[in-house]
Amino acid sequence: MDLLSSYIIHQADNALILGHRNSEWTGHGPILEQDIALSNIALDLIGQARNFYQLAASRINELDPGEIITEDDLAYLRDGNEFKNFILLEQTNGDWAKTILRQFYFSSFQLLQFRELVKSQNTELAAISEKSVKETRYHVKWSSEWVIRLGDGTSESHSRMVSAQQDLNPYIAEMFTPADFDYEAESSRAGILPDKLKEEWYQRVNRILEIATLPVISEEKKTMQILSGKNGVHSEHLGFLLAEMQFLQRAYPGCQW
Numbered sequence: 001m002d003l004l005s006s007y008i009i010h011q012a013d014n015a016l017i018l019g020h021r022n023s024e025w026t027g028h029g030p031i032l033e034q035d036i037a038l039s040n041i042a043l044d045l046i047g048q049a050r051n052f053y054q055l056a057a058s059r060i061n062e063l064d065p066g067e068i069i070t071e072d073d074l075a076y077l078r079d080g081n082e083f084k085n086f087i088l089l090e091q092t093n094g095d096w097a098k099t100i101l102r103q104f105y106f107s108s109f110q111l112l113q114f115r116e117l118v119k120s121q122n123t124e125l126a127a128i129s130e131k132s133v134k135e136t137r138y139h140v141k142w143s144s145e146w147v148i149r150l151g152d153g154t155s156e157s158h159s160r161m162v163s164a165q166q167d168l169n170p171y172i173a174e175m176f177t178p179a180d181f182d183y184e185a186e187s188s189r190a191g192i193l194p195d196k197l198k199e200e201w202y203q204r205v206n207r208i209l210e211i212a213t214l215p216v217i218s219e220e221k222k223t224m225q226i227l228s229g230k231n232g233v234h235s236e237h238l239g240f241l242l243a244e245m246q247f248l249q250r251a252y253p254g255c256q257w
Contacts, residue, residue: 001060002059002063002184003180003181003183003184003185004059004122004181004184004185004188004190005056005059005060005063006084006180006181006184007181007182007184007185007190007191008052008055008056008059008125009052009053009056009074009084010084010085010179010181010230011048011052012048012049012050012051012052012053012056012074012075013049013083013084013085014085014086014089014106014110015045015046015048015049015052016045016046016049016053016075016085017083017085017089017090017238017241018045018085018089018102018103018106019042019043019044019045019046019048019049020042020046020241020245021089021090021091021092021093021099021102021241022038022039022041022042022045022099022103023039023042023046024093025038025039025042025093025099026038026039026042029096030096037142038099038103041103041138041139041142044135044136044139047135048128048132048135049075050071051128051131051132052128053071053074053075054071055124055125055128056074057069057070057071057073057074072249075246076245076246076249076250077246077249077250079242080232080234080238080239080242081232081233081234082232083229083232083234083238083242084179084181084229084230084231084232085229085230085234085238086106086171086174086175086229086230087171087174087227087228087229087234087235088102088105088106088168088171088172088174088175089102089106089229090229090234090235090237090238090241091167091168091171091235091237092237094164094167095160095164096150096160097150097157097160097161097163097164098160098163098164098167098168100143100146100147100150100164101147101161101164101165101168102164102168103139103142103143104140104143104144104146104147104205104208105168105172105175105205106175107136107139107140107143108140108144108201108204108205109175109194109197109201110132110136110139111133111136111137111139111140112197112200112201112204113129113192113194113197114129114130114132114133114136115133116191116192116196116197117129117191117192118130118133120189120190120191121188121189121190122188122190125190125191144208147161147208147209147212147214148208148211148212150212151209151211151212151213151214152211152212152213158213158214161212161214162214162215165214165215165217169217172217173219174227174228174229174230175194175201176194176195176197176198176201177194177195177228177230178193178194178195179228179230179231181230182194182230198219202217202218202219205217
């Protein structure tokens with residue numbers, strides 16, 4: 001697999017893993033309207049994942065004609081160490097505050113990234129990003145409103161948001177740490193190095209945190225140096241997630257709906 005294919009799969013894995021995590025809230029949201037809203041965001045993310053997986057599979061098959069690889073193979077038949085998603089996204093849902101903050105952090109990153117990828121020299125990647133940026137703009141709006149609502153709400157909701165920050169902030173740095181495939185995407189003008197998005201991300205996120213009366217974050221915060229999801233080194237949570245998500249395909253190979 002070439003590095004550009006890995007870059008595309010990284011985008012797909014991020015969307016798939018968070019989409020699956022969000023789907024776990026279906027039927028359990030605090031109120032029906034928000035249950036449906038988060039379920040729709042999960043569907044958006046799964047749709048993004050499919051588009052990226054299809055593009056990656058097409059590229060892999062073109063570069064290495066032989067056994068045909070499909071989007072299902074990439075989603076359901078890879079082991080945990082082959083996934084390239086951010087560690088942040090595989091973390092357990094926790095309470096509503098933790099789920100909201102995780103979505104806000106990632107959607108804020110995705111929006112900045114998609115705005116750059118619409119200019120990609122890879123026309124397929126640009127087309128997927130152009131569609132995805134419209135969805136992600138809503139994801140940022142929805143999640144940021146909830147961050148403010150919870151952070152500047154009751155003492156209980158504020159406390160839960162602070163706790164969510166303590167749980168999730170150690171995983172922020174990975175989003176802006178380039179991997180080999182990031183450098184390849186940048187050099188081929190297909191993508192952008194994530195560290196170029198860092199300054200604007202912190203500005204945008206901290207603006208909302210200030211409104212929400214929550215502690216602002218900085219690059220100096222403690223980071224997780226051992227784990228690197230982009231390089232296949234994940235937390236224990238991904239294995240349990242994949243065991244559930246991939247069960248049907250692995251138990252009944254080749255099954256179709």
